[in-house]
Amino acid sequence: MLVVGGQPICLPCAEIRDREAKAAGHNLEFARLIDPTICGLCKTDYGSGELPVVGGVPACANCSKGLYERPYPGWLKLAMAGLLLLLAGSLWRGVPYFKAGRHLVLAERAMDRADYKTASTHFTEVLKVSPTEQKVLLMGAKANLMIGNVAGADKFLKQRETYQSSDLFTEVKGLWNHAVDAYEKAVKAKTLYDAHDEEGAARLMREASDEYPQSPDLVESALNLESGVAFNHKDYDAFLRVSKELMNRFPGDPMAVGGVASALACKYAVTGDPSYHQQAEEMLEKARALAQGSAEQKTRFEEYAERIHYRLESRVIIDKPEYDRRFRQEAKR
Amino acid sequence: MFFIPGFVISIATFPGVILHEAAHLFFCKINKLAVFDVCYFRIGNPAGYVVHETTNDFKKAFMVGMGPFFVNSFFCVVFCSAAFMPAWELEVRDLLAYFFYWLGLSIGMHAFPSTQDLKEIWRMMPGEARKFNPLAIISYPIVGIVFVLNLARFFWADLGYGIAIGILAPLAIFHWLV
Numbered sequence: 340m341l342v343v344g345g346q347p348i349c350l351p352c353a354e355i356r357d358r359e360a361k362a363a364g365h366n367l368e369f370a371r372l373i374d375p376t377i378c379g380l381c382k383t384d385y386g387s388g389e390l391p392v393v394g395g396v397p398a399c400a401n402c403s404k405g406l407y408e409r410p411y412p413g414w415l416k417l418a419m420a421g422l423l424l425l426l427a428g429s430l431w432r433g434v435p436y437f438k439a440g441r442h443l444v445l446a447e448r449a450m451d452r453a454d455y456k457t458a459s460t461h462f463t464e465v466l467k468v469s470p471t472e473q474k475v476l477l478m479g480a481k482a483n484l485m486i487g488n489v490a491g492a493d494k495f496l497k498q499r500e501t502y503q504s505s506d507l508f509t510e511v512k513g514l515w516n517h518a519v520d521a522y523e524k525a526v527k528a529k530t531l532y533d534a535h536d537e538e539g540a541a542r543l544m545r546e547a548s549d550e551y552p553q554s555p556d557l558v559e560s561a562l563n564l565e566s567g568v569a570f571n572h573k574d575y576d577a578f579l580r581v582s583k584e585l586m587n588r589f590p591g592d593p594m595a596v597g598g599v600a601s602a603l604a605c606k607y608a609v610t611g612d613p614s615y616h617q618q619a620e621e622m623l624e625k626a627r628a629l630a631q632g633s634a635e636q637k638t639r640f641e642e643y644a645e646r647i648h649y650r651l652e653s654r655v656i657i658d659k660p661e662y663d664r665r666f667r668q669e670a671k672r
Numbered sequence: 673m674f675f676i677p678g679f680v681i682s683i684a685t686f687p688g689v690i691l692h693e694a695a696h697l698f699f700c701k702i703n704k705l706a707v708f709d710v711c712y713f714r715i716g717n718p719a720g721y722v723v724h725e726t727t728n729d730f731k732k733a734f735m736v737g738m739g740p741f742f743v744n745s746f747f748c749v750v751f752c753s754a755a756f757m758p759a760w761e762l763e764v765r766d767l768l769a770y771f772f773y774w775l776g777l778s779i780g781m782h783a784f785p786s787t788q789d790l791k792e793i794w795r796m797m798p799g800e801a802r803k804f805n806p807l808a809i810i811s812y813p814i815v816g817i818v819f820v821l822n823l824a825r826f827f828w829a830d831l832g833y834g835i836a837i838g839i840l841a842p843l844a845i846f847h848w849l850v
Contacts, residue, residue, distance in 0.1 A: 406708065407701070412712075426754055444847055458690055469764060475763075
């Protein structure tokens with residue numbers, strides 16, 4: 340039953356009155372006639388006893404209990420418990436991602452301060468979770484290219500088949516192309532060197548090094564070849580200058596330090612100036628100390644030092660093949 | 673801007689609807705408000721609902737109206753925590769991470785209270801604020817922002833909110849912590 344204008348009205352009549360009112364252009368407001376002795380939910384008639392009203396509806400004790408204590412369905416509890424368990428498992432399984440994320444943050448910070456070596460170390464850790472995010476891969480590749488690690492950069496770039504154009508992509512692509520071109524030149528330089536065209540090899544290796552100066556290998560190779568050419572031309576000033584440049588670039592390399600000793604020994608041999616002799620001895624000692632790190636370096640240094648000492652004692656400048664021919668063939672016999 | 677019918681979005685993000693209604697029910701129960709009907713999910717508008725007793729107690733109305741917003745936001749952050757690093761930052765091909773990415777964002781997208789819930793709070797707020805009810809006073813900006821965001825759903829504000837709290841905020845915190 341409903342009420343309109345204070346008068347009770349049944350539902351079919353209310354619908355007719357509503358249609359008539361709407362046709363006449365006005366609205367009627369109907370309200371539900373509530374019998375407080377009948378439960379509005381289970382429809383049980385409680386006789387003359389009035390029921391408490393819950394939310395505008397008379398509700399018996401049984402029904403009102405259900406209204407306040409509506410349980411969650413089993414499927415919902417089960418789904419929530421399952422999801423939380425899965426989440427815990429996923430978080431545990433996701434520990435490597437968080438570690439990678441941490442390395443990524445540290446790598447980005449290192450990139451910001453142009454510390455590409457540190458960035459590359461962190462990016463290597465990021466690579467362990469096989470990311471495919473373009474910016475991460477390009478930055479990882481850039482960090483490696485900036486320290487001359489083309490193979491390392493390749494590992495990052497291979498993670499994706501295609502890249503969208505961006506400033507970073509253009510930059511990395513440029514670096515990559517320079518690096519590839521430079522290494523092609525280096526291979527050709529090696530061929531020339533093997534064919535005993537040392538000057539051609541040095542020139543081409545210098546081109547390669549200039550094209551991709553981030554590569555310490557190319558720089559070292561170029562300087563080594565140039566020092567060899569200077570030695571062959573008996574241009575000991577150039578030999579000393581290039582050897583010093585090599586040592587300054589690679590101060591921890593015993594052979595680079597030994598190269599300066601060799602050049603100083605040449606200068607002593609041609610000038611007789613004892614200061615060169617003394618400096619050569621100092622450099623040899625420095626190189627010896629550096630060579631103690633590994634047995635291989637130590638052996639290599641000892642062979643080299645023997646020839647430099649011969650040069651300092653005899654003031655005769657000969658290259659390794661000649662030294663071997665003169666002194667070591669005999670020893671073999 | 674592209675338009676996708678609401679029911680399609682509801683289907684695609686149904687866990688958010690279910691959690692929203694479950695949270696409504698939870699806050700009705702703890703505030704001792706009678707619940708007449710609950711629909712956790714359906715294909716229609718609204719996609720879910722809880723028909724409950726009205727109240728003139730502002731605290732109860734606020735908790736019932738805004739409670740799902742906080743619950744959904746919380747679970748959005750929780751579920752996205754398994755996903756923001758692999759799925760967003762690193763783009764690792766990990767199905768489980770993408771599942772939680774979808775789950776978290778679905779939940780976050782349905783954090784906003786319905787206009788009906790907000791209207792109820794909005795109606796009571798001025799009177800309560802005049803009585804210096806601190807909850808009503810601090811509710812003003814929260815409800816105001818949520819009201820605007822709710823209206824901006826057409827512009828994918830709900831998805832934006834999910835991404836903001838489930839992905840960007842945890843990422844920012846992660847960056848800050850490292």
